[in-house]
Amino acid sequence: MGAHLLSADLSGADLSRADLRGAGLHGVRAFGARFTDANLEGTRLISAILSDADLRGARLKEADMLRAELNNADLTDANLYGANLVDALFIKADLTRADLKNANIWQTYPRRVCQPHDRWMGCFKDARLDHAIWTDGTRCKEGSVGRCIP
Numbered sequence: 001m002g003a004h005l006l007s008a009d010l011s012g013a014d015l016s017r018a019d020l021r022g023a024g025l026h027g028v029r030a031f032g033a034r035f036t037d038a039n040l041e042g043t044r045l046i047s048a049i050l051s052d053a054d055l056r057g058a059r060l061k062e063a064d065m066l067r068a069e070l071n072n073a074d075l076t077d078a079n080l081y082g083a084n085l086v087d088a089l090f091i092k093a094d095l096t097r098a099d100l101k102n103a104n105i106w107q108t109y110p111r112r113v114c115q116p117h118d119r120w121m122g123c124f125k126d127a128r129l130d131h132a133i134w135t136d137g138t139r140c141k142e143g144s145v146g147r148c149i150p
Contacts, residue, residue, distance in 0.1 A: 090127045099133045 129144035
């Protein structure tokens with residue numbers, strides 16, 4: 001708890017059920033890493049690369065994920081309540097039943113590959129959002145891809 005692993009390479013690591021609350025993981029590279037059911041509440045994952053990572057059931061409540069890349073990541077049942085997701089990339093990520101309530105997804109820099117849509121500002125291009133809880137508490141319908149369909 002509270003570990004600092006700045007710019008560490010955690011690619012392929014199995015951190016399932018790990019308690020990393022409040023950890024400083026700025027700039028970590030964790031391609032294909034497993035964080036299944038891990039506690040990452042309040043963790044600082046600024047500019048972290050978590051592409052192809054398994055974050056099923058992970059607790060990311062109030063995590064700072066500014067500019068994080070979660071492309072092709074599995075966030076099924078993940079709790080992202082109140083997380084900072086500004087400029088984060090979720091291209092083709094699976095956020096089925098994920099809780100995004102009160103998460104900050106406001107995209108401050110339009111330099112990213114995605115353009116704003118009516119219900120999102122972070123990049124959720126081709127991301128699966130079936131039954132996810134959106135930032136305003138709305139439950140997304142089955143078939144929500146790339147945006148939340150209320």
